Amino acid sequence: MSEKRLAPFMEMAQKESCFRPGSTLCVDCMESIAFQNVGRATDNGIKTIYTMGTFCGEVSTLLWPTVVAWGRGDQEATQFEKSFSIIHNVFESASTVAEGIRDTADILLELGALKKPIQVVANSGDGGALVIGLRSLLHTIHRRSRVTVVVLINEFFANTGFQYAVTATPYSETSTTPPGDFIPGNLEEPMNHVGLALMAGAEFVAQVSPAFPKDFTEACERALSCSETAVIFVPSPCIAGWKFKEGRTIELAKLASETGLFPTFLKEKGKAGSLRHVSLDSKQRTPILRFLAPQRRFHHLVHEKNGEPAVVKGREKEVALIQDWANRNVQTLQRLTAWDVA
Amino acid sequence: MMASLQKELVAQLKKGEALDLRADGKAGSGLVMTLQVFAEAVSLEGTYQVQEWPFFSSARKGANVRGFMRVGKGPLFMTCQVESPHVALLFTEKTGEEIDFASGVSKGIFVLNTAYHAIEAAQKFRLRGEVFTVSGDRLGQEYLHHPIPNISVLAALHKALPLVSVQQVVQALKHNGEKRRLPLKAIQANQDCLLASLKEVSSAVVQGEEAWEHPLPSFAGYEGYPIGAQSALRSSLQNLTANYARTGRRLVFQDPQDRCTGCSLCIVNCPEGIIQFVPDEKRGIRVTGADVNHFCKLCRECIEACPLDLFEEVEGALV
Amino acid sequence: MNPYGSIFPEVLDLEPLRKKHIPLYRRQERIQMDGNGAAAIASLQFWRAPIYAGFPITPSTKWLEMISTYINAGRFVVEENGRKVSAKRVKLLEAEHAVADYLVGAAAACRELIFMTATSSVGLDHMTETTRSLGASGLGNVVLINVYRATANYPLCIEGDPSDAFAHRDDGWIQVVCRGKQQIYDTLIQLPVVGMDPRVLIPTMPGYYGIKDSHRSEPFFVEPDSKIHEFQDSLIPWRCPLPGLIVGETAMGNCVTSAHFQGFKWEQKKRMDQVLSVLTASSKKFEEVFGRPGIVPFEAYFMEDRPPRVLVAMGPDAGTAYEVIRRRRKEGERLGLVVVRLLTPFPSSLLREALKSAGVIGVVNNAFHSERGHLTALVSEAVSGLPIQTTGFFAGLGGADISVRSWEKMIDLLSVLKPGESRFVHEGEVL
């Protein structure tokens, strides 16, 4: 190994993930990339336990008998610190289940029954954590439970066929907001999930995708070292539901940040947060068209013509409104970098 | 000219016996759509009743999926899955290599998406009866800019089972496109693809060999099922998802000049976590390839990620 | 290779937990308390129960309040490295659903410990998604005390009626009905050893009627903690053969397709079929240790002379029935009484044997049912094929009082009603 310290994510790349190949997740699914990298971050010498909501990332990775795609390394662990366990319960309560594990381990440790510590990571989709599971998420945060919550945001209920979720970009197509002549897609603005997590009292909140490996690694490491709840929202392009060509997942995740729809955000309680990979000057910011055009879920609004985005005639207003939403979203998150619970 | 098996089946239908179809392929091959369109065409024609349904699972793009169809004269009372189909369809060759798509058929009609001629395909998959093939991936690429075989297989199915007119298939296809809100251009492309495919279907009556049997799967029992479906980890290492990759394409890594900088971008961007590397004095690590033969789904992220373009998608089979 | 994954036994040793338990009782005592109190006392005496989770709902709330009172008073505080820590904790969650989810995490984390809660009515309904999952999970170390209360809210009624218990019969739990404080206390002690038996591994739902039992006090014997531990530890394996999340490398809550689902239900049912024999064996041990009978599948009164007319009932009102029948037997009427205790799995064969020479059976249902009553259906099924007429009564719904007059009326009706009929009875009147 060289003397020179590698960039943190390069070091991370060499760790052993607890996520294994052989899952049935879609070709080029971001949830898969996120699992690989959170999985590497948890290779930190502490036994790891995952809890799962019901979502793509669960049904495609925890399928008996031949698709249990978890375990650190390809062999059964020989050291407790490298060992790994996982549990799925229901759609909406990954964080509550995680809390049950956390408290049990804590009392066993405190009374001298358990000899070594564990870390707990709760995984769900945005539906599982922010729609049906919002109660679970916010109360776990509110109770300051020492778990890391990972929320994979693909803007809909992908597992059941891409129905509307509260994170959906305005005017996007979902299977329950199909654009028609009367209603051009989803009419709701997304919920402010970052703000909610902060206000509920999370010690650390990040919105970051593995497309930015340095920031993603930083977020995972900070989250895992928290003594209260940490939440990582992972914007996760969904190739099947967003409908784009293979090989563009990382690119779209970058664009999601750069356009201001899902800017990279990191904030620790009591410290100034940061907004990254997005220009704060709306004029300098990557126009949302660049993000919308490659995806067929925005086909009713934007097309890609000779590699360049072109707005569909008559849909200028909707596109302008999405741009406006992106701009306001950046402002909101910018304010949140300086906001703290009393 | 109608071959004898075809004639037999049509006669059987007229007499009131139902006709069973089963289709296998990868999710994303358009299998469900093909069955839907064919079912609608049969419905439009009006003589027969038809049922069409998938084997429901949470399979994602690239995983094996299965669909069924049953056609009959009167009301269709039978609801069980198709075990011994009269017509077996294969949308994805790789699926045919993984499972026996002809199971339960000793002699029947087969419709395959493959570049092989019907006679060669029959040899490869040990099929006896009447075999229809069409080079769906190529035709899809040509007409739909995407190697998707659904329209071509629809054409071949139309040839294999002459229950409806071409016009009815065209009409059903158009309907389906409208239902799915496809742009006009795409609907037209589908139609062009269908008409072109009709001309490219190869067929053969194959005697085959007695030994080419396709037994029904036998029930292994439930003994030994773990309590609460709790299990050990890592069973997915048996689930070789390299089969998810597009047929006939594969990834290669080439770095003869040892240029890899060890930047690790390919490693952290690979959804399967299968990029291989070795320690390196200068660079920390040096990438040596990827586990292409077992797990690479050919998502192309490493190709996009590598600043030095050391990964490439090429034509070729897995080893 | 262990199909459930490997275990790292050396990282967890529960001995410190057992040692640090501070007993509530050091000798047998006779105390006066209500049903929730009896359940709370028993729960607090387990060294294996470090965390109690809950969410308030009448009439089960007092269980949680009482546990919190003991714990907050510092009753279980021990010194650990110079720091005072409580060896028992209360976890207040934001909804019953969350309570159930929390119990899944805790019970899966460590399968040798017991995790408990108490709830009622819509509280249990709110947990349904997870109780049904838990029932199939293999997590036999979860105890849910079901304090029976009417469901649902049109109209809302907070009094005792087992419609909640019946609505959850297919959740896959072992359900035992108690009447009287001694039964509540004893059942709480015995039932976890059945659920945690490696042949069973099914969560347990001891239950008693809200208000009528939860809020009525009476004397009962409490046992020294040490004796309870001796009993439980003699039957609960020191290590569960299936790995928990902490000590094991394991996956729980897998998905399957229709190709396999039935196999798991078949397996689950086989375990359910073990319950009766495991329960019976543990009752024998219970009696050896405590000198009182353990849980029986049902109580049989006045059945020795094989009476032609028998009432089948459940819960505290069976006590009134007992007195009424005793009186009428003195007047020469041959009447019998069976009181159901094991609700799930229902002890059909044993019941059939006990009832085989009856001519008419009157089954008293305390919960609404769209047909002749849940219990009537179960009993009819148990005696099917025998020349026995079963009649259903509805009485005591929503905790309504079942007066002596009503019991008299039901007994009178036994020889009047046609087979298969069912009637509401209240204040001695028939509807």
Ligand SMILES: Cc1ncc(C[n+]2csc(CCOP(=O)(O)OP(=O)(O)O)c2C)c(N)n1
């Ligand atoms: C109580 C309940 N309601 C509905 C469902 C069906 N369901 C399963 S997964 C899912 C959507 C998951 O969406 P999300 O959490 O966003 O994850 P994704 O699949 O998009 O990754 C739904 C609706 C369920 N399992 N449980």
Ligand code: SF4
């Ligand atoms: S549907 Fe979307 S989220 Fe689900 S596996 Fe496919 S790409 Fe991933």
Ligand code: SF4
């Ligand atoms: S194409 Fe590259 S990134 Fe994608 S699965 Fe294969 S090796 Fe991994």
Ligand code: SF4
């Ligand atoms: S991306 Fe290219 S240069 Fe960087 S580590 Fe991978 S192969 Fe080497």
